Every structure is written in structure tokens, then in C-alpha cells.
Amino acid sequence: MSAAPKVVLGVAGGIAAYKACEVLRGLTESGADVTVVPTEAALRFVGAATWSALSGKPVSTDVWTGADRVPHVRLGQQADLVLVAPATADLIARATHGLADDLLTNILLTARCPVVLAPAMHTEMWEHPATQHNVATLRARGVLVLDPAVGRLTGADTGPGRLPDPAAIVAAAHDVLRRGGLPDDLAGRRVVVSAGGTQEAWDPVRYLGNRSSGRQGVDLARTAISRGAEVILVAGSMDVEPPAGARVVRVVSAEDMRRAMHDEAAAADVIVMAAAVADFRPVAAGDEKIKRGDGPQDVSLPLTQNVDILAELVAKRGGAARPVIVGFAAETGSAGKDVLTLGREKLARKGCDLLVVNDVSGDKVFGQTENEVVILGADGSELPVARTSKAGIADAIWDAVVARQ
Numbered sequence: 159m160s161a162a163p164k165v166v167l168g169v170a171g172g173i174a175a176y177k178a179c180e181v182l183r184g185l186t187e188s189g190a191d192v193t194v195v196p197t198e199a200a201l202r203f204v205g206a207a208t209w210s211a212l213s214g215k216p217v218s219t220d221v222w223t224g225a226d227r228v229p230h231v232r233l234g235q236q237a238d239l240v241l242v243a244p245a246t247a248d249l250i251a252r253a254t255h256g257l258a259d260d261l262l263t264n265i266l267l268t269a270r271c272p273v274v275l276a277p278a279m280h281t282e283m284w285e286h287p288a289t290q291h292n293v294a295t296l297r298a299r300g301v302l303v304l305d306p307a308v309g310r311l312t313g314a315d316t317g318p319g320r321l322p323d324p325a326a327i328v329a330a331a332h333d334v335l336r337r338g339g340l341p342d343d344l345a346g347r348r349v350v351v352s353a354g355g356t357q358e359a360w361d362p363v364r365y366l367g368n369r370s371s372g373r374q375g376v377d378l379a380r381t382a383i384s385r386g387a388e389v390i391l392v393a394g395s396m397d398v399e400p401p402a403g404a405r406v407v408r409v410v411s412a413e414d415m416r417r418a419m420h421d422e423a424a425a426a427d428v429i430v431m432a433a434a435v436a437d438f439r440p441v442a443a444g445d446e447k448i449k450r451g452d453g454p455q456d457v458s459l460p461l462t463q464n465v466d467i468l469a470e471l472v473a474k475r476g477g478a479a480r481p482v483i484v485g486f487a488a489e490t491g492s493a494g495k496d497v498l499t500l501g502r503e504k505l506a507r508k509g510c511d512l513l514v515v516n517d518v519s520g521d522k523v524f525g526q527t528e529n530e531v532v533i534l535g536a537d538g539s540e541l542p543v544a545r546t547s548k549a550g551i552a553d554a555i556w557d558a559v560v561a562r563q
């Protein structure tokens with residue numbers, strides 16, 4: 159792949175076409191060489207001048223403009239990625255049946271690179287059996303079709319069908335570009351990932367928490383989706399948005415997360431406990447805000463230990479081979495033991511299949527976009543992952559999971 163990946167951004171004719179401007183900006187600001195190919199209908203929502211100004215390139219919708227350069231063939235042949243956002247029900251139907259009645263559908267037929275579709279349409283259109291059949295067909299062909307978000311649509315309507323957040327679409331595109339393709343080695347797998355921190359209340363306005371941003375768990379969920387998995391994200395307190403295509407279960411406390419993980423684990427093929435679950439909680443949460451006095455005073459806050467969710471999930475599995483269970487260990491080293499020694503002890507104690515060991519001393523991990531880890535296996539394996547993006551860490555973890563299946 160070239161230093162500047164070549165991306166064709168297709169824009170179909172839906173009201174969400176205006177959000178594709180944010181997708182375009184996100185791609186270009188990250189260094190991609192983007193050619194925008196809107197449909198004629200899309201130009202009713204956003205004019206060609208806007209696309210040209212933002213991309214720095216001329217825009218056309220038909221196969222006749224610049225015919226000497228054969229754009230309907232060349233653009234698809236030369237692209238590293240074709241991304242369509244929004245992908246309407248009509249565009250999805252035409253792509254499924256191989257129609258080629260404009261420049262964008264011609265490109266979809268000639269592309270030999272990965273193709274990603276970000277749907278946007280009304281709920282009834284998304285849920286219609288014809289659309290669901292078309293989406294299933296495209297996915298079976300290796301196209302990454304993101305699930306739409308749930309939220310406000312046009313007018314007063316609300317439901318599934320909203321275009322995924324532009325930043326989430328850009329992140330999914332970068333996952334595909336980074337890997338140079340769309341592996342489907344998690345296709346058919348149901349993956350449950352926990353992410354973020356938990357909050358343990360000690361009065362109506364205060365809580366005990368931690369500094370987890372949720373970024374690593376979100377990257378794990380998103381990369382699993384792009385590798386074909388069905389993903390459930392059990393999300394605590396996070397600084398980042400969930401990825402496009404994940405079913406999100408929101409939780410607050412460690413006990414909330416415990417219940418949600420047990421509920422979702424029943425049908426899971428893989429469980430990844432990436433959340434930073436609080437080890438302790440107040441013995442009792444007050445019904446009223448604890449007031450401070452007029453002068454200095456000591457405050458006593460009795461704590462009790464939370465249940466170990468990871469150990470419970472391993473025990474619940476018993477001797478079965480499924481689900482594969484992955485834990486995380488955030489360590490700083492202590493009592494004369496280094497981080498890896500503590501990680502190996504934790505792996506033996508927890509009984510999970512893989513343990514991802516983080517050295518979190520010195521602000522190395524929390525809130526950062528990069529990390530370095532060591533993936534320990536119950537079989538004695540040890541895989542160091544050099545410093546890279548958290549998305550790259552996520553792919554290394556999924557590679558280790560796939561190797562066990």
C-alpha cells in the first residue's frame with residue numbers, strides 16, 4: 159500500500175449525506191488520498207462544490223466524464239479501500255445485485271480492495287426482509303457492512319437506521335487499511351467485551367472510580383466487528399464512543415458489570431474482560447450527601463472487596479473449551495516482583511486462557527492511544543507486543559484468540 163492510502167468515498171442519496179463531510183475530513187486529515195464519488199441523488203443533499211473543496215479533487219457521478227481515463231474501472235482497480243457512507247437501502251440493493259447504472263456502482267463491481275458500507279435509512283427499511291437479505295449476502299461476499307446506530311432519524315422517528323458516528327466510520331476504515339484487508343476469522347463468533355471503569359457510589363453524588371478511558375476495550379470491539387464477529391460491548395464509564403456495529407450494554411458499578419457479563423456470557427464464544435473493574439466498594443452507600451464540617455476532619459470510609467468477575471466466569475465455564483476467556487492485568491510491580499511475574503501469578507490464579515499484561519506505571523496506559531503489552535497463554539506461551547496503537551494491540555489479541563480455536 160502507498161504511503162497515502164487511496165480511498166474512494168461513495169456517498170449515496172440520503173439525508174445523512176451531510177455527515178459524510180465529517181468522514182471525508184477525518185480521512186484526509188489522517189493522510190488518506192480520498193476521491194469522493196456521490197450519486198446523483200446525493201448531490202441533492204450536498205453539492206459537488208463541497209466535495210471538491212474538501213477533497214481537493216473534481217467530483218463526478220457518471221461514467222462519461224473523463225471517459226478517456228476509464229474512471230469506472232480505474233478508480234476501483236487502484237483503490238486501497240472503497241467506503242460508502244451513507245449506504246442507503248437502494249445502494250445496498252443495487253450493490254447486492256451487481257447493477258452498474260452510475261459511477262459508484264461501477265466502482266463497487268470493479269473494486270478488488272476491501273469494501274466497507276455504513277448504512278443509513280429509516281428503521282422500517284433497515285428491518286425489511288429484503289434489506290436484511292441483501293446485507294447478509296454482501297457480508298457473505300466479504301463486504302464489511304456496519305450495523306447502523308440507534309437514535310434520532312428524520313422528523314420525530316427514532317430507532318435503528320441512523321448513520322454510525324463519523325469518527326467510528328473513520329476508525330473502522332483505518333482498521334481495514336492498517337491490516338490491508340478484511341479477515342473474517344471471527345465470522346460466526348459471538349464476542350463479549352467489557353470496557354471502561356466502574357463507579358462505586360458512597361453517597362448520592364460521589365463515587366470511587368479509576369482512570370480507565372475504555373479505549374482498549376472499544377478498539378477490541380471494533381476490530382472484532384471488522385473481522386466478522388457479532389459483538390456485545392459491556393460498557394462502564396468511558397471517555398470514547400462505542401464502535402459502529404456493537405450492541406452496547408451500559409453499566410455503572412462492578413455489580414452491574416458482573417450481572418451483565420454473566421447474562422451475555424451464556425451464548426458467547428469469546429469473552430474479553432478489558433474493563434478496569436473496581437476491586438473495592440464502600441460497605442454502605444449513604445442516602446444523603448456527606449457534608450464537610452467547618453474545620454479539618456477525618457472521614458472514615460469502610461470498604462469491602464468486589465467479587466472477581468473474571469474468576470467467576472472461568473469457574474462458570476468449568477472444563478468446557480468454550481468460551482475462550484481473555485483477562486487483563488494492569489500492574490506496576492510490587493514486593494520485589496516485576497510486572498511479568500505478577501502477570502503469570504495472576505494467570506494461574508484466574509484460570510483464563512489468555513492474560514494481557516499492562517505495565518501501567520508512570521501514566522503509560524490510561525487515556526493513551528498507544529500501548530505495549532505481553533500476552534501470556536495458559537499453555538505457557540508468551541507473546542510480547544511492541545508499542546503500537548491500541549487497535550494494533552487489539553488485533554494481536556484476536557490473532558492469539560483465533561490461534562486457540
